[in-house]
Amino acid sequence: MFDNLQLGLETAISPENLLWCFVGVMLGTVIGMLPGLGSATGVAILLPVTLGMEPVTALIMLAGIYYGSQYGASTSSILISTPGDSSSVVLTLDGYQMARKGRAGAALAVAALSSFLAAVISLIGLMALARPIADLALEFGPPENLAVILLGLATIVSFAGENMLRSLIMAAVGLLISMVGVASGFTTARFTFGNVNLLSGLDFVAVMIGIFAIGEVLQQIHRGGDPPIRARFRDLMLTKDEFRRSIAPAFRGTGLGFGLGVLPGAGATLATFMSYGLEKQVSKNRKEIGKGAVEGVAAPEASNNAAANASFIPTLSLGIPGSGTTAVLLGAFVIFGLQPGPQLFDQQPDLVWGLLVSFFFGNLLLLILNLPLAPVFAQVLRVPYSYLYPIILFMALIGAFAIGNNTFALWVVFGAGVFGYFMKRFDFPAAPLVLGLVLGPLLERSLVQTSSMGRGNLLILFERPISATLTVAAILAILAPVLLRAVRRRRRSALTSEREEIRQ
């Protein structure tokens, strides 16, 4: 392992690779901040730029764009509640609340520090566990994937507390929206109403931009808007208490993100929501989560970065992309004449380890760049909202167009914006809808495959140890809060009647 580390260091630390890593994280940060342009789009757009480079240099730059854009997406979620990527949606909860309280700089700094911590730990994990984890990931068949998705949906619904019914409705609406178009694994077109634009489904990012960016803008106008934040520069810095409070959630988020990031599909998004749910259950300050707590930023951000790094495990060792962005990167490997798979580690050790070690330097660069820049970025909140929101609308709409160069996406954004506004007005939570939307196609694919494996019998879920454990955990995640509330209510009424008896 140490020989590999040394080899990786020698490759990653060369001035040329460091320079392109720097360029990658910078470009990635800018791209990530633009609504709609997530890491996958960023890597895809800039892939042609790298074609003249050495393969290792090109891949280091593309990986830099990947995690740079994740950081950029977090920045726009925190500052203007406009997520650039699905995995940064959860930051619109506590990150944006922190920003509205004048702690935007602190939220951005926590995001940068948690990302860095996650990057370092997951890098060590990658080096030590890449092969064993890849072997374990091979054990995951459709029933296990289905069980993980059910657990993810159950977790997000369960942490809605009193709003559980509305969360259930929104998760189901998210699933329904994801089913528009030709069915996954079938040839039937669903909910298209004869419109050819709907055959390929509603673009997830366009829906997300509508619900979050447009919906938030309209709700702010309806609510009366928040005054511009006049915080002094030094008030935007991270305090010791905030730093201390974010350490444990960052570690928990890293662990969860690393575990889920290995799974193909929406690992990072699922990990961010699940780590947020976990903090709701275990954090000392869980009552503050949702109102602008650092724990609600540190945990999801760490899990996002850890999941992004872990998604390289199936990509590099099995040739199976762990996320949309690694799927694009897989294409880059092929363009450079490389074949990801178990033999890549033996045939191209300098490339593999150089790329992995470059994650550390890339994240270090991001930290160095973003810690001092966090209060500067936060100055955007000083712009009066009357000028800021028309610009947000402009960027959101052009960003949505840029996803597929299709004007139909603009109408999807508009429709989703109207829906998002009414959701906010009547307190229907957005997070379950987003997760339902992201996981819908994966859920259906796993469901169809599981059904096929069980010859129509879905109880196969309980016949395999991993899927059975995960399914039971999903059922418990839904039932436990309901039962606990009922028990508490019964205890409270028993106590009240006891007191009344004593009084009499």
Place this chain on the structure above:
Amino acid sequence: MMSEAGQPVRRAPTKSDAVGTAFLAAIGAVALVMGLGYGMFGDGGQVGPGFLPSVAGAFIVVASAAELLRMYVAADRIRAAAAQERPAGDERDTFGRTANERTFAVTQVFGIVFAALLLVPVAGLLLSLAAMVLVITVWVERKPVLPAVLCTAGSLGLAYAVFVQFLGVPVPTGTLGLL
């Protein structure tokens, strides 16, 4: 106002809230019926293309009905809490608008965005969106013309530099073909 879970705390069940929830229930019912039409099960009892739409639709119907019931059962408690939160109707916000003016401003912004999207095939994407920014800042927000024009020009310049020049996005220029 937010709950502990980061979700907004529910207000009193207004008529529109109940109508909205009932509308969702109707969407669920439509999805359920259409899902049944697509076929719940395929050969050998395996999951068909209508299975998940039907299940999701049924979930929406049941959960919406339960929510409507809960809304009215808990109505008194919620209404009492909301009465304490609700600001006075004629109170002016940070934009300097009353509650009625705010509702009208939302409608205006909806209308302007809609009109800007209709304008795209004629004026092109960038010019339509720039016009949208200008109209919102001058007409809805009643800002002075010069800062509004500067804001519009800045947005247009930034979008052009990033999306057209840097990322090479082929933005539609419309029948006018200007930008």
